[in-house]
Amino acid sequence: MTKRWMKTASLAVAAAVLATGAAACSGGKEAEKTAAPQSASPAGGASTNPVSAKEREVTVTFPEHPNQPVKNQAFVQQEILKQTNIKLKFENVPQSNYSDKKKTLLATNNLPDIIQIDMNDVNSFASSGLFLPLKQYMDKGLLPNFKKFWDQYPDMAKFTANGELYGFPAVGRNELKNGFGPVIRTDLLEKHNLGVPKSYDELLTVLQELKKLYPDSVPFSVRKGSTSMHQMFKTMSYSLGSGVGGGGNGIYFDKDKNGGQYVFGPATPEFKEVLTFFNKAYSSGVLDKDYAVATQQQWTEKLTSGKSFFFFDNSGFALDYTKQLKAAVPAGKFELIPVPTNKTGKARAEFYATTLSSDRIFAISSKAKDPETLIRMFDWMYTEKASNLMSYGVEGVHHTLDEKGQPKLKADYVSKFKEGQPTSFYAMYSELGSGKLSFTPYFANMDPQVQVEKLLGTWSDIHEKYWKTIADDKAYVDPVMDPPLTKEESSRVKELLAPLNTMLEQEYDKFVMGLKKIDDYDAVIKKAKDSGATEIEKIYNDALARLK
Numbered sequence: 001m002t003k004r005w006m007k008t009a010s011l012a013v014a015a016a017v018l019a020t021g022a023a024a025c026s027g028g029k030e031a032e033k034t035a036a037p038q039s040a041s042p043a044g045g046a047s048t049n050p051v052s053a054k055e056r057e058v059t060v061t062f063p064e065h066p067n068q069p070v071k072n073q074a075f076v077q078q079e080i081l082k083q084t085n086i087k088l089k090f091e092n093v094p095q096s097n098y099s100d101k102k103k104t105l106l107a108t109n110n111l112p113d114i115i116q117i118d119m120n121d122v123n124s125f126a127s128s129g130l131f132l133p134l135k136q137y138m139d140k141g142l143l144p145n146f147k148k149f150w151d152q153y154p155d156m157a158k159f160t161a162n163g164e165l166y167g168f169p170a171v172g173r174n175e176l177k178n179g180f181g182p183v184i185r186t187d188l189l190e191k192h193n194l195g196v197p198k199s200y201d202e203l204l205t206v207l208q209e210l211k212k213l214y215p216d217s218v219p220f221s222v223r224k225g226s227t228s229m230h231q232m233f234k235t236m237s238y239s240l241g242s243g244v245g246g247g248g249n250g251i252y253f254d255k256d257k258n259g260g261q262y263v264f265g266p267a268t269p270e271f272k273e274v275l276t277f278f279n280k281a282y283s284s285g286v287l288d289k290d291y292a293v294a295t296q297q298q299w300t301e302k303l304t305s306g307k308s309f310f311f312f313d314n315s316g317f318a319l320d321y322t323k324q325l326k327a328a329v330p331a332g333k334f335e336l337i338p339v340p341t342n343k344t345g346k347a348r349a350e351f352y353a354t355t356l357s358s359d360r361i362f363a364i365s366s367k368a369k370d371p372e373t374l375i376r377m378f379d380w381m382y383t384e385k386a387s388n389l390m391s392y393g394v395e396g397v398h399h400t401l402d403e404k405g406q407p408k409l410k411a412d413y414v415s416k417f418k419e420g421q422p423t424s425f426y427a428m429y430s431e432l433g434s435g436k437l438s439f440t441p442y443f444a445n446m447d448p449q450v451q452v453e454k455l456l457g458t459w460s461d462i463h464e465k466y467w468k469t470i471a472d473d474k475a476y477v478d479p480v481m482d483p484p485l486t487k488e489e490s491s492r493v494k495e496l497l498a499p500l501n502t503m504l505e506q507e508y509d510k511f512v513m514g515l516k517k518i519d520d521y522d523a524v525i526k527k528a529k530d531s532g533a534t535e536i537e538k539i540y541n542d543a544l545a546r547l548k
Helices: 003-010 012-019 029-033 074-085 094-109 119-128 137-141 144-152 152-157 187-191 200-213 231-240 271-283 296-306 317-325 372-380 384-392 411-416 425-433 446-456 460-470 488-505 508-512 520-546
Strands: 058-060 085-091 116-117 168-172 181-186 251-254 261-264 309-313 334-336 356-364 400-401 407-409
Touching: 003 271, 003 372, 003 407, 003 411, 003 460, 012 317, 029 271, 074 372, 074 384, 074 425, 085 334, 094 116, 119 152, 119 356, 137 144, 152 356, 181 187, 181 231, 200 271, 231 271, 231 309, 231 460, 251 520, 261 520, 271 508, 296 309, 296 317, 309 317, 317 334, 334 460, 372 384, 384 407, 384 446, 407 411, 407 446, 411 425, 411 446, 411 488, 488 520, 508 520
Parallel strands: 058 085, 058 116
Antiparallel strands: 116 356, 168 356, 181 309, 181 334, 251 261, 400 407
């Protein structure tokens, strides 16, 4: 345990009180020429023009994903030290505990030099002076590479609070698009002459037929996730005609509502259709009776053992789950299908954010020593050269550049991870210290993954079909980033959400399980509006109008 965590633990009681308040881009070569001082040395060589005149250790905290264990002083960190004189020391927290640890660090102002935050943290803590304001450095010309992205993406303005920027947003590069989508055992559809369902009514009919054919099965399974809002609401509500937002707090942007506006989904008549669908699935025996408490591990076991046939979640799971399923059912295959139409006749789905995301922001502590050196480090990290390193490893060792100057992983290096767990590419990312799940302000994640799959021969027709299905499905739209809220607005939203969500969470299961009639939900809608849902909608829509 680090000294920082020991100190933090001793302040836990006080922190608990305080904490409650609490894309594809082509790369930047032109900006790189005018960047702040950086290494001009070849990979592995001595630094001749470093970001820092002398070696400096910088502490960084970000969540450690279970799929990608963090190794301090991995290859990428070692090369960053050679090229910049910056020694990155990672002080990681397991992803499952990161939110609580982060709240404590923020509430006690006991931050590392750099910490990964999200826009909720910016809205809650920016005015408290915890984070270094960054615009002053852009105005001084110290962030030419980052400013290229600032000028390129208007949504960068959504990372501000009261007009100031308090963190560096992670920028994705060459990312393939996918999202929550419908995945089904197509081998069973073929075997029993069941057509691919084109509507949600047809989907229920197909799953009911499979339940008759396999009485001991759980045709439709879900994972609860890490919050009290059921995962099935978070993944499917938008497609069914309503929504609950990415964080499951009820507020979301609906492009089909009055030309596009924020809506508190559970406080609308449209949400009755969401509950109706799940009630039909539950009462017919199609939906897992344990949906409210199922863990991801249980969900995975049901799908890969042949007990469950359908899920609507991160559709990329279809590829890995098909591999695992074949051990139990050699002919089995999970495939993504086009998004079904809902009661209004519309097919709706959202991509994940691929270029900018409000949940990966790297803030510099206002107490960090010599902030200009950290500013120069970040600006260097937004160059294509640094992005290549942080995404593909060291040039000449782990990758080479093709005739177009694009990184290509070396086959002999990738071959080491043929038996890597949980997947070959995650095992490689872990050893390199690369990819989206590491400390990478400008990253490529999907392109190196595809390269690994193809070099190891695990890329197949199923992969090609998966990505083509998404590309051809016009139901998917890009997500809308939430506008920045003022500290007062953010505080008011939290004040309203806590009792509102508590009330709603006590009601959902009663309607899904048939303990209450769907028409009785009208009273819940009225109570939700009276309890603040309407005010929350106004706050978000006013913030959006103000930003425009």
